[in-house]
Amino acid sequence: MKLLVIGGGAREHSLVWKLSQSPKVGEIYVAPGNAGTGLIAKNIDIGATDIEALAQAAKDNGIDLAIIGPEAPLATGIVDLFQNHGIPTFGPNKEATRIESSKVFAKELMQKYGIPCAKSRSFSSFEEARAYVQAQQSPIVVKADGLAAGKGSIVAESIEEALKALSEIMEERVFGSAGDQVLVEECLAGKEVSLLAFTDGKTVVPMVPACDYKRVFDGDQGPNTGGMGSYSPPGFFDDELTNRVRDTILEPTVRAMAREGKPYK
Known part of the structure; x- marks a missing residue:
């Protein structure tokens, strides 16, 4: 072959x-x-x-x-x-890839079908996004809607940092058209893990979970990247958690994409 x-x-x-x-x-x-x-x-x-x-x-x-x-x-x-x-x-x-190429699309899909996700608001206006962020508490996450080589998600430790990220994305256009819209999201605390899966559009078969080192500097410091390294499997993520994620997130997402006429496979 x-x-x-x-x-x-x-x-x-x-x-x-x-x-x-x-x-x-x-x-x-x-x-x-x-x-x-x-x-x-x-x-x-x-x-x-x-x-x-x-x-x-x-x-x-x-x-x-x-x-x-x-x-x-x-x-x-x-x-x-x-x-x-x-x-x-x-x-x-191309249509199914929107769940990866548009964070706003992915978030709206999850909200529509009751799939667990962080609370968020999307904006296409810089002024509206800025006003919303100024009324929030930090830390807060600012995300460019489109593909940005893994660098479009900024975890802001202060409102000033979040406003700077908004300006860079929507006014300075550091990510180009990927910044036509932004997602402002609550910052979730806890251990971060990635669980990918194979699917034919119906059946979902999870892979082994992995932990990704996304930040550019040692000690989990600096801006996010497309990935500095990873390890697998993480000791804290067992089969029970894998099954829970499959049942509550992966399978409902695959079903939702099929219902939207964008089968993911």
């Missing part, structure tokens, strides 16, 4: 490393790849968001399955394009 993995980060390196161990896998191509993937697969010099060129490369190389890593090409519609070309692809289509 010939595989094409889209992306050029540590995530794609890990995927390629594991996929290369399967007896069912023959050749692996990675676009654009990195120095690590180049040791175990064939890198193709095409950017992850150049989806037309990627589709052509997939056809030229007789790819049997494409696996999409980054969010940006998913939000651009790479799965829709590949499927139109008859290329089997692992990843959600």
